[in-house]
Amino acid sequence: MNAEAKLKELGIELPPAPPKGGVYKPVVFTGDLAFVSGHGPYQADETYMSGKVGSDLDLEAAQKAARQTGLALLATIQKEVGLDKVKRVIKLLGMVNATPEFGEHPKVINGCSELFRDVFGEDGVGSRSAVGMGSLPGNIPVEIELTIEVER
Amino acid sequence: MNAEAKLKELGIELPPAPPKGGVYKPVVFTGDLAFVSGHGPYQADETYMSGKVGSDLDLEAAQKAARQTGLALLATIQKEVGLDKVKRVIKLLGMVNATPEFGEHPKVINGCSELFRDVFGEDGVGSRSAVGMGSLPGNIPVEIELTIEVER
Amino acid sequence: MNAEAKLKELGIELPPAPPKGGVYKPVVFTGDLAFVSGHGPYQADETYMSGKVGSDLDLEAAQKAARQTGLALLATIQKEVGLDKVKRVIKLLGMVNATPEFGEHPKVINGCSELFRDVFGEDGVGSRSAVGMGSLPGNIPVEIELTIEVER
Numbered sequence: 485m486n487a488e489a490k491l492k493e494l495g496i497e498l499p500p501a502p503p504k505g506g507v508y509k510p511v512v513f514t515g516d517l518a519f520v521s522g523h524g525p526y527q528a529d530e531t532y533m534s535g536k537v538g539s540d541l542d543l544e545a546a547q548k549a550a551r552q553t554g555l556a557l558l559a560t561i562q563k564e565v566g567l568d569k570v571k572r573v574i575k576l577l578g579m580v581n582a583t584p585e586f587g588e589h590p591k592v593i594n595g596c597s598e599l600f601r602d603v604f605g606e607d608g609v610g611s612r613s614a615v616g617m618g619s620l621p622g623n624i625p626v627e628i629e630l631t632i633e634v635e636r
Numbered sequence: 637m638n639a640e641a642k643l644k645e646l647g648i649e650l651p652p653a654p655p656k657g658g659v660y661k662p663v664v665f666t667g668d669l670a671f672v673s674g675h676g677p678y679q680a681d682e683t684y685m686s687g688k689v690g691s692d693l694d695l696e697a698a699q700k701a702a703r704q705t706g707l708a709l710l711a712t713i714q715k716e717v718g719l720d721k722v723k724r725v726i727k728l729l730g731m732v733n734a735t736p737e738f739g740e741h742p743k744v745i746n747g748c749s750e751l752f753r754d755v756f757g758e759d760g761v762g763s764r765s766a767v768g769m770g771s772l773p774g775n776i777p778v779e780i781e782l783t784i785e786v787e788r
Numbered sequence: 789m790n791a792e793a794k795l796k797e798l799g800i801e802l803p804p805a806p807p808k809g810g811v812y813k814p815v816v817f818t819g820d821l822a823f824v825s826g827h828g829p830y831q832a833d834e835t836y837m838s839g840k841v842g843s844d845l846d847l848e849a850a851q852k853a854a855r856q857t858g859l860a861l862l863a864t865i866q867k868e869v870g871l872d873k874v875k876r877v878i879k880l881l882g883m884v885n886a887t888p889e890f891g892e893h894p895k896v897i898n899g900c901s902e903l904f905r906d907v908f909g910e911d912g913v914g915s916r917s918a919v920g921m922g923s924l925p926g927n928i929p930v931e932i933e934l935t936i937e938v939e940r
Contacts, residue, residue, distance in 0.1 A: 506894035507901035508916035512878050514821065514937055517666065519879045522917030536888070538771075574664050575671045577781075579919055582771045584688070589773045590658035597659035612660035613674030613781045615731055616771030619842075619886045619920030621893045629881075629917045633666055669818065690923075726816050727823045729933075734923045736840070741925045742810035749811035764812035765826030765933045767883055768923030785818055 487567040487603050491558075494602060498559040499552075502526040505621065511564040517574065518565055518634045524624035525552035526559075534623045538583035541625050543591060546580065549625040550595030557596070557630055558603065565634055573600055573610030575631040581620040589614040596628055639719040639755050643710075646754060650711040651704075654678040657773065663716040669726065670717055670786045676776035677704035678711075686775045690735035693777050695743060698732065701777040702747030709748070709782055710755065717786055725752055725762030727783040733772040741766040748780055791871040791907050795862075798906060802863040803856075806830040809925065815868040821878065822869055822938045828928035829856035830863075838927045842887035845929050847895060850884065853929040854899030861900070861934055862907065869938055877904055877914030879935040885924040893918040900932055 491498070502523060504510065512519045525533040525548075537546040561567055578593030580586070593614040600608035610631075620627050643650070654675060656662065664671045677685040677700075689698040713719055730745030732738070745766040752760035762783075772779050795802070806827060808814065816823045829837040841850040865871055882897030884890070897918040904912035914935075924931050 506916070506918065507898045507905060507913060508880070509913055510915070512876070512915040514876075514878050515667070515819070519915040519935075521915040522919065572664070572666075574666050576660070577917070579917075580771075581920075584771050584922070585775075586771045587774045589771070594659045601659060609659060609661055611662070611664040611671040611673040612658070613729070613731075613779060614658060614773060615674065615779055616733075616769050616773075616922075617920050618736070618768075618770035618922035619884075619888050619890045619893070621918060621920075622891045623889075627917060627919060631671075667819070724816070724818075726818050728812070732923075736923050737927075738923045739926045741923070746811045753811060761811060761813055763814070763816040763823040763825040764810070765881070765883075765931060766810065766925060767826065767931060768885075768921050768925075770888070770920075770922035783823075 487570060490603050498555050499526050499528045501559040501563040502556050510560050516633050516636060518632050520557060520630040522627045522629040523553055523556045524627050525549040526556040527552060532622055532624050535625050536583060537580050537625050538586035543588055546592040546625055547595035550592050551599050553626045553628045554596035554599040557628060569635045570604060571633040571635055572607040573632055576610050576612045577629040578614040579617045579627045581625050582616040586616055589616055639722060642755050650707055651678050651680045653711040653715040654708050662712050668785050668788060670784050672709060672782040674779045674781040675705055675708045676779050677701040678708040679704060684774055684776050687777050688735060689732050689777050690738035695740055698744040698777055699747035702744050703751050705778045705780045706748035706751040709780060721787045722756060723785040723787055724759040725784055728762050728764045729781040730766040731769045731779045733777050734768040738768055741768055791874060794907050802859055803830050803832045805863040805867040806860050814864050820937050820940060822936050824861060824934040826931045826933040827857055827860045828931050829853040830860040831856060836926055836928050839929050840887060841884050841929050842890035847892055850896040850929055851899035854896050855903050857930045857932045858900035858903040861932060873939045874908060875937040875939055876911040877936055879914050880916045881933040882916060882918040883921045883931045885929050886920040890920055893920055
């Protein structure tokens with residue numbers, strides 16, 4: 485898989501890999517798995533999107549936030565793993581900072597999942613849960629945690 | 637382990653495996669692990685149970701929803717893996733769509749865990765977290781994500 | 789790594805390993821990974837800390853709860869795995885029972901992550917997500933789920 489070339493072909497520019505916000509590692513490897521820490525929608529201007537989905541943000545804005553979170557994940561993977569070392573997405577935990585009444589979490593998280601499919605093809609589509617959190621760090625609208633299989 | 641026979645012996649009928657609700661795979665295999673996507677209480681009539689636990693649903697109704705979620709997981713495993721290929725449940729993440737005051741998540745998720753123990757024996761009992769979400773897709777009361785060890 | 793000696797050197801006393809609160813196993817092994825069930829802030833007096841972060845508990849109290857949760861995790865690991873068998877922390881899911889407005893989840897969960905770094909060194913620092921739940925069992929302020937790599 486040539487994800488770097490695909491990224492260029494699609495004209496996608498990644499934000500910088502987000503700085504660490506606590507005591508953790510961005511990626512930990514074990515066997516041929518890499519566990520990627522939860523990421524938020526970190527942007528090129530080095531700020532995070534924020535707001536609660538269902539009140540501050542509508543579905544479309546939330547999908548953009550999920551896509552931006554995917555771009556931040558790709559930036560970290562590019563830096564810590566190498567995009568062309570990714571064999572498959574194994575598992576994605578998509579967490580939406582939503583109002584208690586919100587119910588379209590899968591559509592929100594598709595914003596990230598479609599990006600990964602565009603970049604990695606069908607191997608970019610993993611197992612998934614898309615769920616609603618009561619709150620998220622700094623009131624970011626989306627946080628996504630990833631497990632991938634990598635070439636080592 | 638002969639889970640198919642056990643299912644018959646117990647007179648348990650599974651709902652159909654739920655259709656995909658977004659860009660993900662129902663199950664992804666790596667090594668001898670299978671990661672099963674988050675499932676909700678999908679029923680034989682092809683609808684989901686819904687309602688928030690602690691207001692719309694009481695403990696007993698929530699336990700039934702967790703059991704139904706377990707049945708939906710079994711239906712997906714039957715279709716995508718084969719029930720008799722399951723060696724052990726490794727990890728279960730039990731997510732309850734609850735009011736902020738609700739506190740009996742472990743009892744709710746037991747509705748699924750007891751089903752798995754009935755079907756797979758002690759190997760059906762894995763590690764677990766049982767927690768409260770702010771919201772879930774389509775206002776389902778329970779979503780459960782599963783990691784299992786399989787024969788390949 | 790000699791975590792038992794380190795624990796003694798630091799004068800850290802562990803609470804008892806918490807009793808099971810449902811149908812699950814405290815730890816499940818597969819390959820060289822151990823999946824540790826979600827733990828809360830179980831104390832020496834065999835009760836759990838409780839309260840919602842952002843209303844009942846402030847940041848400092850929440851950090852103490854996260855540290856106490858880390859101590860309870862260590863107690864379970866000591867009993868079920870052996871502290872000196874831990875090779876590395878792979879992944880930590882830090883769940884904070886918070887008000888919808890709360891935003892300092894990473895600082896809260898650092899209370900646990902710093903403890904693990906003290907006891908296991910840099911290998912005690914894994915990948916991580918720190919997020920806000922709508923509710924948790926028995927209104928505990930923090931629940932943490934852990935994946936570790938172990939010598940077998």
